[in-house]
Amino acid sequence: MPGQAASSGPVRSRPRAERVSAFAQRHGALVALVLTAAVSALSFDSFADPGNLQNIAVSAAFLAIVALGMTFVIVSGGIDLSVGSVFALGGVLAAWGSRHGPLVALLLALTVCGGIGLVNGLLIARARLAPFIVTLAAMLGARGLMLNITDEGADTFLVAKDSLFADLGREKLLGVGVPVWITLALFLLGGVLLRRTRFGQHVYAVGGNEDAASLMGASVARTKVSVYVLSGLLAGLAGALNAAWLASGVTILGQGMELEAISAVVIGGTLLTGGMGFVSGSLVGVLLLKVIQNVINQIGSLDSAYQQVVSGAFLVVVVVVQTWLGRRRKARLTSPAA
Structure with missing residues (x-):
């Protein structure tokens, strides 16, 4: 009997440890956002x-x-x-x-922006080229196309402030900007698409193991093309809404945005x-980055470059924690039962 009592401890601790790891993985950014916002509001x-x-x-x-x-x-x-x-470009x-x-x-x-995504997807899925190289080339190509359209940035296309398009970026609904409502609607749809549809299941499967995804009947190539x-499309839509908000197509925007988006997602x-991932977590990650940037601006004595330093530090910490949690989870799965 004493031996049985001693062996029951690890058995009960395993699910608890897994729950803690899962909570940290999924809700850690939300906890950090709430704490940061609370401290900022008091300060x-x-x-x-x-x-x-x-x-x-x-x-x-x-x-x-x-x-x-992303x-x-x-x-x-x-x-x-x-x-x-x-x-x-959008x-x-x-x-x-x-x-x-x-x-x-x-x-x-x-x-145009969806077409760029299509080319990226076809080169990655059909030609089996590395995503890093393909999208890096697309980054340079899209920036070059934009500069060509604007005569190396000398021309700035303005949006009439009394136009319906400008209203899309500047109007408010129930006291909240229309772009915010559009974003919330897109995240709601994105969450349903990723978690509740066959396409979302295929996205998870392809990311987990392409060979296993193919065996379960998922079209790996079609899934990859679709996500790109x-x-x-979403990057182009965001650019269009930003142009409506600013009432102009600003050519210097978007530099480094890919790194910000990756940071927020991770x-x-x-x-x-x-x-593995969730769209709600990405929204929380974006808000956390923007709150930190706003706090740095409120301090006033700190240079805006600190925003990049803090964002980079957050990303390093999160990746380290993710790696640690992943290794612990793998060790628990492969270790013999107590």
Whole structure:
């Protein structure tokens, strides 16, 4: 009997340890966001001001839409370095097309940016080229196309402030900016698509093990193409909404956005190795980065470069924790039963 009592301890501790690891993986960023926001609200009177919170939400909306597409790509085991340039290109194209109405502005941005995602997906899935190289080339190509359209950045296409397209970025609904509502709707749809549909199951399967996914009947190539098309479409849409918000297609935007999106997705609990992730975590990761940036701006004495330092530090910590948790989980699965 004493031996039985001694052996029952590890058996009960295993599920508890697994629950703690799962909670840290999925909700660690949310805990950090709540704590950071609470400390910031107590430290800075202006942080909790409705106008400041509105600015955080709107500025986070554009990055969040890009991060949503990046979530699908990373869960599938890929990476997309082109989203920053595609975001900027989408903004320029939408600003140029806005003179012909909001529908033309959106369709032009979505068609071209979705086409870039399609090319990325075909080269990666069909030609079996490395995602890093393909999307890096697409990043340079999209940026070059944008500079060609704007005469090396000398031309800036303006959006009429009284146009319907500008209203898409500047109007408010129930006191909240329209881009924020669009972002929330997209994340709701993205969550359903990733967690509740056969396509989402295939995305997880391809990211976990391509050979196993193929054996279970998933079309690996089609899934890969689809996630890159989705990433291009969402990056283009984010750029178009940003152009509507700024009332112009700004050519210098989007530089480094791909790294911000990757950071937000990984901080939100998605594994860089693929096969595991959640769109809600990516939204939390974006908000955490934007809150940190806002706090640094509120301090005033810190240079804006500290934003990149803090974001990089967060990313390193999260990747280290993910690796540690993954090794612990693997060790528990492979160890003999107590």
